[in-house]
Amino acid sequence: MPPSAVELRHVIKRFGRLTAVDDLDLVVPTGLCFGLLGPNGAGKSTTMRLLTGQAVADEGEVCVLGEPMPAASKLVRSRSGMVPQADDLDDELTVGENLAVWARIYGLSTSERGEAVGRGLALARLSDRADTPTRELSGGMRRRLLIARGLIHRPELLLLDEPTVGLDPQVRQGLWGQITRVRDDGATVVITTHYIEEAERLCDRVAIMHRGRVIAEGPPFQLITDTVGREVIEVVGGSQAVADVAAQAEGMGALTRDTGMGIAVLGAEHISGDLAVAGRRRPATLEDVFVVLTGEELT
Amino acid sequence: MTADPAPTHTDSTRPMWSRPAPPAFSWRTVAAVLWREWAVFRRVWFSTAFGSIFEPLAYFIAFGFGFGALVAEVAGLSYFDFIATGAVAIGVLFSSIFPALINGYFRRKEQKLYDGLLSAPLSIPELVTGEATWNALRASAVAAVTVVVAIGFGVRPQATVVLVPVITVTAGFAFAAAGAAFGAVLRSTHSFDMVIVGVIVPMYIVAGTFFPIDGLPQPLALVALVNPLYHVVELLRAVTFGQPSGAILWVHVAVIVAFGVLAWLLAVRLLRRALID
Numbered sequence: 404m405p406p407s408a409v410e411l412r413h414v415i416k417r418f419g420r421l422t423a424v425d426d427l428d429l430v431v432p433t434g435l436c437f438g439l440l441g442p443n444g445a446g447k448s449t450t451m452r453l454l455t456g457q458a459v460a461d462e463g464e465v466c467v468l469g470e471p472m473p474a475a476s477k478l479v480r481s482r483s484g485m486v487p488q489a490d491d492l493d494d495e496l497t498v499g500e501n502l503a504v505w506a507r508i509y510g511l512s513t514s515e516r517g518e519a520v521g522r523g524l525a526l527a528r529l530s531d532r533a534d535t536p537t538r539e540l541s542g543g544m545r546r547r548l549l550i551a552r553g554l555i556h557r558p559e560l561l562l563l564d565e566p567t568v569g570l571d572p573q574v575r576q577g578l579w580g581q582i583t584r585v586r587d588d589g590a591t592v593v594i595t596t597h598y599i600e601e602a603e604r605l606c607d608r609v610a611i612m613h614r615g616r617v618i619a620e621g622p623p624f625q626l627i628t629d630t631v632g633r634e635v636i637e638v639v640g641g642s643q644a645v646a647d648v649a650a651q652a653e654g655m656g657a658l659t660r661d662t663g664m665g666i667a668v669l670g671a672e673h674i675s676g677d678l679a680v681a682g683r684r685r686p687a688t689l690e691d692v693f694v695v696l697t698g699e700e701l702t
Numbered sequence: 703m704t705a706d707p708a709p710t711h712t713d714s715t716r717p718m719w720s721r722p723a724p725p726a727f728s729w730r731t732v733a734a735v736l737w738r739e740w741a742v743f744r745r746v747w748f749s750t751a752f753g754s755i756f757e758p759l760a761y762f763i764a765f766g767f768g769f770g771a772l773v774a775e776v777a778g779l780s781y782f783d784f785i786a787t788g789a790v791a792i793g794v795l796f797s798s799i800f801p802a803l804i805n806g807y808f809r810r811k812e813q814k815l816y817d818g819l820l821s822a823p824l825s826i827p828e829l830v831t832g833e834a835t836w837n838a839l840r841a842s843a844v845a846a847v848t849v850v851v852a853i854g855f856g857v858r859p860q861a862t863v864v865l866v867p868v869i870t871v872t873a874g875f876a877f878a879a880a881g882a883a884f885g886a887v888l889r890s891t892h893s894f895d896m897v898i899v900g901v902i903v904p905m906y907i908v909a910g911t912f913f914p915i916d917g918l919p920q921p922l923a924l925v926a927l928v929n930p931l932y933h934v935v936e937l938l939r940a941v942t943f944g945q946p947s948g949a950i951l952w953v954h955v956a957v958i959v960a961f962g963v964l965a966w967l968l969a970v971r972l973l974r975r976a977l978i979d
Contacts, residue, residue: 418979452979455821457817457821477723477724477823478823485818487818495745496742504734504737505822508819508822510728510730522714526715556718558717559717562821588715589716589717590716
């Protein structure tokens with residue numbers, strides 16, 4: 404087992420005049436749940452495609468599970484599982500057949516397949532629906548089945564591209580539990596997301612991507628405290644109130660950011676007095692980190 | 703998610719660390735693609751069966767009884783025998799190139815199925831080979847039904863008619879690969895018309911299917927000579943009725959095989975361009 408599941412060195416990927424991935428350096432240590440956080444167009448999905456050989460870097464080196472890409476693409480793909488953003492389950496097949504097809508594509512032997520399908524059904528918590536047509540499943544069930552499909556061959560690396568987009572909050576939490584167990588069983592998980600909460604709660608380490616580069620990387624809590632402190636005071640109000648707060652914060656040497664509806668004062672754990680009561684105190688988030696580092700909104 | 707049972711030890715995802723490297727081209731993976739098609743087909747076989755019986759019936763009734771009343775004999779065959787073999791060839795063309803074209807487009811562009819499949823250890827040559835083989839087998843089943851319907855209409859083939867599946871599997875594979883190549887380049891569903899009207903319709907008309915190419919003006923007859931379907935229909939007549947015969951048959955075989963190889967290479971190349979960034 405190599406110490407890092409994924410290693411990208413000076414990777415550049417262009418599409419015509421657009422540079423989707425721009426001199427990207429990224430190391431994903433083995434056995435972690437690693438998040439790529441960034442807005443749409445930051446290069447997250449392209450980075451994922453580089454890891455399966457579905458995109459080929461113009462420059463730089465891509466290494467997955469210790470193997471060079473795309474040269475060892477087929478070997479790497481046999482040892483990793485991908486959960487695509489687009490739901491491509493076969494609606495004409497049953498739940499069990501969807502898993503059985505992929506067990507065959509992953510090259511499992513006849514004797515392994517039955518057990519693998521049973522395990523996949525249990526993992527998706529659909530054991531009592533093996534013979535249900537896939538089109539009758541709810542959105543949450545479909546996502547669980549997609550994840551179970553990517554795990555049918557017990558991969559060392561699981562790649563998830565925006566796995567919880569469009570799902571209810573409680574369905575999302577159920578999926579987080581499913582993904583955490585994969586990591587606890589020893590696999591490396593790489594997940595792309597533009598949900599702050601998902602990155603903070605699910606991931607052991609997060610790389611924040613912006614315009615094809617990683618602009619910050621580390622454990623979520625450490626990234627937050629190092630960049631914007633532990634707490635934020637958020638003030639909602641008109642331009643006059645915002646200007647007052649901004650002036651006050653500047654006087655104290657505190658960083659601020661525009662929130663659209665008002666202003667947020669960072670590093671608020673060091674602030675007491677008048678300013679503290681002007682707004683609502685809340686824990687700092689990765690969104691504050693992103694805005695401070697890029698000057699842009701995350702979503 | 704209300705009362706989902708708690709996960710148990712049976713859903714462990716503990717990785718299987720030792721995994722042998724898969725071969726660059728594996729027939730087992732091709733078989734997996736075929737199995738997927740079969741799993742879908744066994745639910746929807748009825749519509750295929752319906753079409754494969756009623757399409758030749760329509761030809762036989764319209765051309766055999768309608769047009770055949772005016773024409774007694776064509777190229778040394780009774781007109782009914784002539785169009786019966788034409789109908790087999792058209793059945794092979796339609797039931798291989800259409801699903802390859804339409805599925806190829808939708809699975810790539812709308813369903814994103816190919817993107818999903820290519821994240822698994824499946825190569826583009828394996829994907830093209832698997833899907834074309836499936837379409838070839840399905841087209842051959844359609845052809846076999848057409849032959850049976852023709853026999854029901856009184857067509858009396860010679861014993862070498864058992865070679866028909868060899869021809870239809872080969873030709874079906876070639877047409878399916880061509881359909882996959884077109885499916886790999888289409889940008890929207892509007893382009894289907896261009897392929898159908900611009901390629902498929904001329905292909906099935908100028909092929910000696912319903913009328914012999916001898917009567918065509920010189921330029922059109924030349925088009926027929928490079929049309930793979932013409933060579934398919936000639937071979938079908940050779941094994942079914944013993945004519946044409948002689949060394950020319952090897953030319954027909956060579957054209958179909960060469961067309962199949964070219965179409966497969968083109969489909970692999972165009973799909974790679976469409977699916978790998």
